Structures are given as structure tokens and as C-alpha cells.
Amino acid sequence: MNTRSEFRKGNRRLSKRINGRNPWVWIAMGLIVLVVTLLLWFLLSVGDAQEEGYPQVGDHLHADYSIYICGALELDYPYSEGGIHTHGEGRIHMHPSHSGEAGSNATMARFLAGTGGRLTDTMIETPDGKVFNNGDICPDGRVGNISLKVNGVAKNPIASYVPRDDDILELRFE
Ligand SMILES: [Zn+2]
Numbered sequence: 671m672n673t674r675s676e677f678r679k680g681n682r683r684l685s686k687r688i689n690g691r692n693p694w695v696w697i698a699m700g701l702i703v704l705v706v707t708l709l710l711w712f713l714l715s716v717g718d719a720q721e722e723g724y725p726q727v728g729d730h731l732h733a734d735y736s737i738y739i740c741g742a743l744e745l746d747y748p749y750s751e752g753g754i755h756t757h758g759e760g761r762i763h764m765h766p767s768h769s770g771e772a773g774s775n776a777t778m779a780r781f782l783a784g785t786g787g788r789l790t791d792t793m794i795e796t797p798d799g800k801v802f803n804n805g806d807i808c809p810d811g812r813v814g815n816i817s818l819k820v821n822g823v824a825k826n827p828i829a830s831y832v833p834r835d836d837d838i839l840e841l842r843f844e
């Protein structure tokens with residue numbers, strides 16, 4: 671075999687490789703698009719599933735709540751404002767009247783705000799204006815921290831939790 675035919679053969683192999691790669695590039699891109707589409711679809715459907723049970727405008731749902739501050743049960747808060755409110759009997763009534771207080775907006779923080787208090791993941795202000803931050807010391811000398819249990823199971827984040835129908839909510843600072 672002389673150098674010339676050797677060169678031609680190498681050239682042919684090279685051009686074959688370039689041509690042969692093209693369909694794979696397209697297949698790879700197609701696969702990436704497919705995977706991304708499936709992933710987005712999956713994430714969106716999971717998001718929808720999470721929204722399930724969220725209070726929507728027109729719903730009227732209820733959850734029981736109790737709030738403990740440094741071991742002491744707070745008295746039921748009086749009739750409060752907004753679509754996520756209490757009638758003063760230890761329950762949260764969720765009947766949102768607009769989207770701003772429905773769905774993922776129907777949070778524990780919104781309930782507390784309606785009572786005149788405030789709630790974040792690290793702080794609670796009771797309707798009578800007492801403020802408790804994570805790390806504050808309770809009268810018994812112990813360090814207090816905010817926690818939320820829903821039907822006996824700890825939940826985090828706390829303030830953005832959306833109560834569902836028949837939830838039993840236990841919010842504690844202790
Ligand atoms: Zn009600």
C-alpha cells in the first residue's frame with residue numbers, strides 16, 4: 671500500500687466519522703429535550719398534587735389549632751380577620767374570599783396575622799403583642815424554639831404551612 675492510498679483511506683474514515691456523528695448529535699439533543707419535557711411535566715404534576723387540599727376560594731374547611739407558649743396553652747384567640755380566621759372556638763376556618771388568601775397563600779402566618787399576631791419560622795407574636803424569638807428564654811429557664819406539629823408530625827417550614835381540612839395543628843414555643 672502506498673502513502674497516497676493510505677492517505678485516501680484515512681480521509682474516507684475521517685469523513686465517515688463526521689457524517690456518522692451528525693445523527694447522534696440530533697438523537698442526543700432530542701433525548702435531552704424529551705428528558706427536560708418529562709421532568710418539567712413531572713414537577714408540575716407534583717406541584718398540582720401538593721396544591722390538592724389547599725383551601726380555594728369558595729371552600730369552607732376547618733382545622734383545630736392549639737398554641738403553647740413556654741408550656742402554657744394559649745386561650746382560644748377571639749374571632750379574627752381575613753379568609754383564614756377563627757370564630758373564637760379553637761378552630762381555624764378557611765374560607766378564602768380572594769386568591770391572595772387562597773391556595774398556597776392560606777398559611778399559618780396568614781391566620782396569625784388575622785388575629786393581630788405574627789408568625790415566621792423563627793418568631794411568634796401573640797395577638798396581645800408578646801414576642802418570642804427562637805433562642806429566647808422561657809420563665810422556666812429553658813431556651814424556646816418555634817415548632818409545628820400537624821396531626822402529630824413535625825412540619826417545617828412553619829409559617830408557610832397551609833392547613834388542610836381536619837388538620838390538628840399544634841404550634842409551640844418552648
Ligand atoms: Zn367554618
Ligand SMILES: [Zn+2]
Nearest residue numbers: 755757763765
Ligand atoms: Zn368564618
